[in-house]
Amino acid sequence: RAKTEGRDTYRYFEASMGAEARDKRVMEHELRQAVARDEFYLVYQPQKEISSGKMVGFEALIRWRHPERGDVPPSIFIPLAEDSGAIGQIGDWVLTAACREAASWENPLTVAVNVSAVQLHNPNFSRKVHETLLKSGLAAARLELEITETALVKDMPRALASLRQVKALGVRVAMDDFGTGYSSLSNLRAFPFDKIKIDGSFIKSVDTNGQVAAIVRAVLGLGRGLGLPVLAEGVETLGELKFLDAEACEIGQGYYLGKPAPIEAFGDLTGHGKRVRARGADRQDGSL
Ligand code: C2E
Ligand code: MG
Ligand code: MG
Ligand code: MG
Numbered sequence: 001r002a003k004t005e006g007r008d009t010y011r012y013f014e015a016s017m018g019a020e021a022r023d024k025r026v027m028e029h030e031l032r033q034a035v036a037r038d039e040f041y042l043v044y045q046p047q048k049e050i051s052s053g054k055m056v057g058f059e060a061l062i063r064w065r066h067p068e069r070g071d072v073p074p075s076i077f078i079p080l081a082e083d084s085g086a087i088g089q090i091g092d093w094v095l096t097a098a099c100r101e102a103a104s105w106e107n108p109l110t111v112a113v114n115v116s117a118v119q120l121h122n123p124n125f126s127r128k129v130h131e132t133l134l135k136s137g138l139a140a141a142r143l144e145l146e147i148t149e150t151a152l153v154k155d156m157p158r159a160l161a162s163l164r165q166v167k168a169l170g171v172r173v174a175m176d177d178f179g180t181g182y183s184s185l186s187n188l189r190a191f192p193f194d195k196i197k198i199d200g201s202f203i204k205s206v207d208t209n210g211q212v213a214a215i216v217r218a219v220l221g222l223g224r225g226l227g228l229p230v231l232a233e234g235v236e237t238l239g240e241l242k243f244l245d246a247e248a249c250e251i252g253q254g255y256y257l258g259k260p261a262p263i264e265a266f267g268d269l270t271g272h273g274k275r276v277r278a279r280g281a282d283r284q285d286g287s288l
Contacts, residue, residue: 060097081116102138139170
């Protein structure tokens with residue numbers, strides 16, 4: 001039911017939420033119980049080297065299967081979880097689940113985990129990351145944390161301290177949604193990022209829209225100048241991928257290269273779920 005009606009169910013919910021602040025409180029309450037009720041799961045989206053089509057890693061993306069509302073998208077419940085404080089517990093769950101999963105893969109691909117502002121501002125953040133790595137057995141070099149600019153602005157010194165501490169563990173950090181925040185350039189200078197993820201809104205039609213192309217070329221130049229690899233998010237077409245390849249963008253992610261799916265769909269890469277793969281449940285070939 002959730003699978004087929006999820007979108008409609010959700011649209012109804014969204015409409016009613018504006019009208020009823022009470023609904024928001026109900027959902028915040030449900031969010032706090034959702035970890036214990038096992039309602040969250042992770043899907044994984046491929047990240048591929050553009051020049052070769054080779055897989056380099058997966059981004060873990062959280063999903064919430066609400067027993068009545070169906071699938072609620074993270075763009076709705078993550079902000080609620082941040083407001084209510086539930087994000088601490090949810091973020092811990094995501095980190096643990098993603099590290100455990102990645103530690104079991106046959107290939108040493110990286111796993112990218114999204115981290116919210118509230119998590120980054122917790123003085124225990126790097127200790128939690130360290131403990132999670134030790135418990136899961138995942139090598140620090142295989143974990144990448146994706147951080148949006150809004151996560152940095154609240155308390156810059158605290159955020160900077162957290163980033164330095166996790167980097168000292170050997171974990172890498174990527175700036176997510178680059179170009180959509182207020183002060184992308186100063187943040188790039190102030191924080192020790194290892195990668196730039198260009199927001200998908202700049203990749204859409206990059207091959208046909210000259211203005212967008214100019215912006216993407218400039219970001220690629222910025223990455224080159226700073227010695228940071230650039231990942232293009234939201235690659236949806238072959239045309240976009242060809243443009244990025246011609247402009248020497250290092251890494252791509254998007255529906256054209258692979259949609260987010262439960263890890264079983266990527267069995268030949270991870271060594272799990274070969275049965276699902278054998279049925280042709282997904283397409284691994286992202287080459288040009
Ligand atoms: P994000 O980190 O920028 O993740 C990329 C989003 O773009 C994902 O949406 C993904 O499904 C979607 N996407 C991927 N390829 C394409 C494409 O080709 N076209 C289009 N139109 N979209 C594409 P999703 O999974 O709904 O997540 C939305 C946002 O929610 C994420 O943006 C991230 O900011 C947040 N989020 C997701 N999982 C977590 C989590 O575990 N923790 C935290 N704190 N935030 C999360
Ligand atoms: Mg992300
Ligand atoms: Mg993003
Ligand atoms: Mg985003």
